[in-house]
Amino acid sequence: MSGEQYFHTNPSVASSEKVIHAELRGRDWSFITDSGVFSKQTVDFGTETLLETFEWPDLDGDIVDIGCGYGVVGVTLAKETSRSVLLFDINQRAVELARKNIQRYQAENAEAAESDLFSAYQGKAAAVLTNPPIRAGKKVVHRLFEEAYEALKPGGECWIVIQKKQGAPSAKEKLNELFPVVKNVKKNKGYYIFRARK
Numbered sequence: 001m002s003g004e005q006y007f008h009t010n011p012s013v014a015s016s017e018k019v020i021h022a023e024l025r026g027r028d029w030s031f032i033t034d035s036g037v038f039s040k041q042t043v044d045f046g047t048e049t050l051l052e053t054f055e056w057p058d059l060d061g062d063i064v065d066i067g068c069g070y071g072v073v074g075v076t077l078a079k080e081t082s083r084s085v086l087l088f089d090i091n092q093r094a095v096e097l098a099r100k101n102i103q104r105y106q107a108e109n110a111e112a113a114e115s116d117l118f119s120a121y122q123g124k125a126a127a128v129l130t131n132p133p134i135r136a137g138k139k140v141v142h143r144l145f146e147e148a149y150e151a152l153k154p155g156g157e158c159w160i161v162i163q164k165k166q167g168a169p170s171a172k173e174k175l176n177e178l179f180p181v182v183k184n185v186k187k188n189k190g191y192y193i194f195r196a197r198k
Contacts, residue, residue: 015093024051024076031070031101037094038069038133046191047072047131050161053186053193054129059155061126062086064118066144071098071112073129078102078110083126088115118147125151128158134166141167142174149178149198158196168192 013036022029022043031043039047051073061083065074068087075098078085087098087110098112113120117140128148132141148158158179162168172194175182179196186193 017097022048022072024048024072025080027076027079029072029076030104031072031075032097032104033070034093034097037091037097038067038131043072044131045189046161046163049186049188049191050129050131050159050193051076054127054159056081057126057155057157059126059153061153061156062123064088064121064125064128064151066117066128066130066148067133068098068112069094069131071101071110073131074098074110074112075101075105075107077129078107079105082109085110086121086123086125087112088118088120090114090116117144118151121151123151124153124156126153126156128152128156129160130158131161132171134162138167138170141171145171145174145178145196149196152198154198156198158194158198160194160196162192162194164190164192168194 017034019030063085065087068074068089074085074087089095095112095114102110132144162171175196181197183195184192185195
């Protein structure tokens with residue numbers, strides 16, 4: 001990506017849309033992707049593992065997908081629920097793609113918006129899911145965790161996928177500072193899924 005990262009607001013790399021296929025949560029999917037967004041060639045293993053591990057919270061309320069990319073997590077979950085599912089990303093192209101994929105699956109309970117982490121979210125969520133932008137740096141990732149804590153209802157859950165080699169131990173340390181209960185609910189090929197409950 002010519003030195004440019006997927007967490008930039010407006011990718012300058014030329015657009016080249018394509019459709020990719022995936023099997024997630026027992027269903028076949030096809031998503032529109034493009035240059036300048038995270039994991040454009042295939043649904044990445046971390047996101048897949050996060051979706052396969054996620055369990056619906058008992059708590060009523062919104063589901064928030066932070067750093068949604070082209071909308072894999074948000075769209076997949078929106079088709080299983082009548083809850084509001086909100087997808088946020090700082091990357092404008094990613095948000096446009098997420099909107100196209102929401103439309104593709106007529107997920108009327110889902111909405112995508114441009115947002116610097118939780119800046120565009122005013123509500124209180126039952127669950128937050130994220131494959132955090134590790135390359136944006138630890139400071140950004142830790143701010144994401146802090147803002148997720150604030151955005152959750154009491155008893156709400158933050159679900160995070162992170163590779164061990166990309167800082168899972170320090171991520172867990174930060175989560176433990178913020179959340180009363182943090183569990184590593186899955187380990188798979190170096191990927192950890194953390195569930196942090198407020």
